[in-house]
Amino acid sequence: MNPELSIKIDYLKDRHNPEEVFEAMALYINAYRDFGQVLSNSIGIKADFNFQLNEIKSGSILSKLSVIPGKIDEILANAFYNSGDELFRELTDIETTDTEEQVETLAVNLETALAKNLPQQIADPNIDRQNLSFALEKFSTANQKIKPNESVIITSNSNNNQNFKFNTKWRFGGKPREMFLGS
Numbered sequence: 001m002n003p004e005l006s007i008k009i010d011y012l013k014d015r016h017n018p019e020e021v022f023e024a025m026a027l028y029i030n031a032y033r034d035f036g037q038v039l040s041n042s043i044g045i046k047a048d049f050n051f052q053l054n055e056i057k058s059g060s061i062l063s064k065l066s067v068i069p070g071k072i073d074e075i076l077a078n079a080f081y082n083s084g085d086e087l088f089r090e091l092t093d094i095e096t097t098d099t100e101e102q103v104e105t106l107a108v109n110l111e112t113a114l115a116k117n118l119p120q121q122i123a124d125p126n127i128d129r130q131n132l133s134f135a136l137e138k139f140s141t142a143n144q145k146i147k148p149n150e151s152v153i154i155t156s157n158s159n160n161n162q163n164f165k166f167n168t169k170w171r172f173g174g175k176p177r178e179m180f181l182g183s
Contacts, residue, residue, distance in 0.1 A: 003077040004054060005032065006155040006163075012147055020145040027142035028152065032084070034135040039080045039114060042125040049080075079117035081156040086113040088154065091170050098173040100180060103133050133176035140172035 007028050011021045029051065036049035087110050097103060107127040114125040146152060146168040155163035 003074055003081055004157045005051075005081055006153075007032070008153040008155070008163075009146070010151045010153065012150055015147065015150075020147075024142045024145035024152075027138060027145065031135055031138035031142055034131070034138060035084060036080055038128060038131045038135055039083060039110075039125070040076075041131070042111070042114065042127045043076075043118065043123050045076070075119060079114060082117045083110060083113040085154070085156060085162075085164065086110070088166060089164055092164070092167045094167070094170055096171045096173050097136060100129070100174070103129055103136070103174065103179065106136075107132055130176060130180040133172070133174055133179050136172045137174070137176050140170065143168045143170060 007025065009021055009025055009028075011018075015021065033049060033051055036051075040047065040049045087106060090106065090109060091097075097106065107129050110132070111125045111127050114127075118125070143152075143166075150168070152166040152168055153163050154166055
């Protein structure tokens, strides 16, 4: 079975500004695409990381996505999804990420998770900290569209369909354009 990522937004009934739910979904998809590109680039893969939409369900909004076939193989897609899960679980207990040092810690932990999830013959991951900052900023922007008592649930079939609730209170307060520029 091809690896698949599901993003589900459980929104409030009779929600005001319903367009924000759809904007948030688009932002999460774009952020996850950019995040996948950061992971792909970290191990030297030059292919564009893109998703294809497999399914949309109603009730709550659920988008099922998979990597476009032929771009990234199944082993790498699974490694990326599992490593992403680990990063976002780490953000569960964090309210904000603001500094280069905090992004550095996330990047190091992400490199460790990715190395653990990849076959041994592949290069050691080297996460581009500034591009990771841009991806984190997009996740934060998506989170701002989510109201209290709404939730975002991420599921990957590469992780035994275990899901986790994304910390929608988490915010990225850094300025990616000004981060990791060197001295």
